[in-house]
Amino acid sequence: MKIKTLGSALMIAMLGFAGLSLAGCDDKGPMEKAGEKMDNSVENAGDSIESAGDDVQDAADS
Known part of the structure; x- marks a missing residue:
């Protein structure tokens, strides 16, 4: 479960960085x-x- 939480945190951080990059200038x-x-x-x-x-x-479920 920790692995999915870490992946989610990384995705949230990535979206935050993407939002900041869109706020800048065009060049x-x-x-x-x-x-x-x-x-x-x-x-x-x-x-x-x-x-x-x-x-x-999946391996654990098998």
Whole structure:
């Protein structure tokens, strides 16, 4: 259950970062581009953790 909670927390953080990036100007500077790469990395990590948690749960149910 902790794994899904961690995945949810990461998704909430990612949405918060995405909202902040939309509040800025239209031109993307190097820091904004780096932030977007970090957001994508966090999202991918959260998806991986959630998938691993689902696999563990499926294995436990079998």
